[in-house]
Amino acid sequence: MPFRSSIILTFLATLLLSLSGCDNSRDDGVVDAVIIGSPDGMYAPGYRLAASGQLLRGATAEGLVGLNAAGEVVPALADRWIVTDDGQSYIFRLRNGEWANGTPLTGESVRASLDRNLRELQGTSLGLDLSPISEVRAMTGRVVEIRLEAPVPGLLQLLAQPELGLQRDAEGTGPMALERDEAAAVLTMLPPDRRGLPMIEGWDKTIRPVRVQAMAAPAAIEQFDSGAADIVLNGRVNSLSLADTGALSRGTVRLDAALGLFGLRVNKSRGFLADAGRREALSLAIDRPSLVAPFNIGGWVPTTRIVDPTLSGSLDSSQERWPDLSLEQRRATASARVALWKAANGGDAPRLTIAMPTGPGSGILFRQIRASLSSVGIASELVGPDADADLELVDRLARFDSPRWFLNQFNCSLKQGLCSADADALVLDAISPGGPGERADLLLQAEREMLASNVYIPFGAPIRWSLVRGDVEGFATNRWGLHPLPPLAMGPI
Template identity: 50%
Template sequence: MNAVRRMIAYPVAILMAAMLAACGSGHGSGVSVTVIGDPADPFDEERALSPARELLRAATTEGLVAFDEQGRVIPALADRWIVTEDGLSYIFRLRDGTWRDGEALTAASAREALRRAIRAQRGSALGLDLAGIEEIRAMAGRVIEIRLSRPMPYLLQLLAQPELGLAVDGEGAGPMQFAQVQDLAILEPIPPGALGLPEIPKWDERVRAIRLSAMPAARAVERFNEGETDLVLNGTIADFPLTSSVGILRGTIQIDPVAGLFGLAFVEDAGFLASPENREAIALAIDREALIVPFGVSGWVPTTRIVPPGLDAETGDAAERWADMTIENRQALARARVDFWLQGEEDPEPLKLRISLPAGPGADLLFERIAADLSAIGIEAEQVGLGDDADLRLIDAVARYPRPRWFLNRLSCAAQRICSEAADDLVTESGTMSNSAVRAAVLREAERELTDANLFIPFGSPIRWSLVRGDAIGFATNQWGWHPLMPMALLPR
């Protein structure tokens, strides 16, 4: 049975206390965490992991390593590790302790759990990220080795992802357990003794319950303003205007310094969109600098590149596209391509493009700016929902590790319907190369292939925001936009 779905059977007294805690706020009564989404998200197994379910899974089914509130990799099931000098072997020593069923935490059981977790990602973009793992070996006692076909300096960040949580018989080893009460997940830190670890004196006085729920953004912000929740997580640009109702309390609105993909992906390549030059016309027309002006977010940097400039040493020195052209000149060139295509049609009709965006006032603002730019080149835009037929759709995703490979894998044929097999082949080829400089050059060529194909229109970095009560514990902004629950459950000594 899936670890997220399984409901821990608390003693009645503990469950009732947790339910009563849901009525209040503050340290003594626990903390209320609201994730923007659908109320069923924490418990929904039919779709890919939602942000709320990711948090719940990470809290109940940890991996070899985990993230702390600042986004740093910390020990979890493994209490220490070493990396060989060539970067091709990671050796982990597991902590003393047991799985939730009381069986010993061994290298053999952890290896099988990790293999299952990796197999579950086959055919996905995350599966491509993990392709460099060649072998997982159980060594003496509680030692496990991961051997790589190529260096993966971001392996620890991958192993800390919720999808790589380790479970035996469908159940993880904590560090928290939960009970579902209607649309509420009540999480309690598991006493160390229950995991075969040394007891911690006065454990009950050092921890508190977490009350996790998911709900639409407007209701989440309303609950925060009414003092009914301590934190609101998973805010995106689609709902950012709602934060204007929060007030001017210092530190209340927190924005994570994330990197990732934020822009429009083509999901149709027929008619006007059949040629890369015409798809480029759409990219030329959009005034990226003006997109975020209505939101008033300071420090946001637009880009025309798929892999953000300055990401790391593999990024190279590629320049921004059309850097020597004004937006007026770019739109004039784009308009000329639209007119040329229409002239070649026997019975030309006005060009219309359907753009798929999430619901929310921020998405509406974003569409207004995009529609105005497309109108300037003779194209009418129509806003449609996420599940509707469309010509372009918004991609708004935070990078899980700071390498070009993450960006290229998210635009691969494993992740997108309209894609570049040539770019995919180059990314795969780079994985066979031992020389880091040559590998980086091949990845840059893959980015150029994707850029020339004009399959994705980058805008800049995603926007991720949270609402945080002034006395919140265990929360910090970080580059992953990841806010684990266990640090929020630990009270200061």
């Protein structure tokens, strides 16, 4: 029986020893973090969280497991667990602790909280990822079992997502407590005994508060450049051009080798986009390596696939679409399809609107896309993120490393753009009982079906960046692009 466990005392001691803290430029003993985004998103209730809301939820409401700075799964409310040989049962042993209201942390109370989260996430892509969960059972004392309809190798990663943080009476168990200070949230580590952990002498000498604000990218970068912020998180392609490394005197741009989706979703099945073959013309025309060339990003790998071909255990190896066609040949094919459409529609070139988030980086990216589409006779116009556009930029981080995550983002039940009911049916079949080979084959068929429908024009991996002052530790780039706040609170011993 595979066994995965960790003694929480060892974990806590290792965390304190391995993470040195941040020397704030103002010497006020506080780590100042700025998250690029809307301030409203920090405190939004519910389960559709902005990046700032994810970070605060993850800091104040632990799940059964959590993520460390490197994006690795670590113990949280559960201090150890086992997985049965068939991969369809995960049994968690809870630590000895209490909810925020002082009631004991029991298997039954955790089961009720987890069941509530799973219900609330129905209708979301994360809910689809979690759909193989068939039952959550409270066992004796502080033991909880999660049963699955089919094995989910990435289940622990899913359970570590901020939306799976467990609460009772709308309050979590930490590891941090939150107080609002005007526009900022001040987070402080709870004492170990408040979290049901063994006390460590002098624990409070090794931590410091983390003050968090959310603001637009220009203001966030200004805070960093002025020395008012130690770290800036959640940078995306639309703001990357603002983070000029040549102008930074006390920090560095840190890029995550992130896993996820970065491309154009087809929102409208009308006009030129009504036919899958013509939608394919857009994908044929895109010069993917040129898209991010103006940003000088090293190591970014373009792809014509929906499922990231670098994924461990990726489907169909690293085979890209149209492997025997050069860009010129692909564009010749696309141009011929555009010409046929023009001949049947009065000779006018197709004109498409593309919705992207505001920011100078979006303008740079759009100009590269426009040049590619123009090369085959397609005109395009950039519109705002809330516009009723033909195409929309998808820039999304993966929750776990499975082909199913990529395919779930286009599920018809989400009602976000064009979709493939046939692909959805294959994904559903893949989470029914069956052998690993059969499941992999079904997911491969689902991706091929979705590629054939051309509801999405992939570019490559999403781009995430942070600004991190040179003396800040407790931060690490990771493939999930998610940077938890508790490690930033750890100071030098």
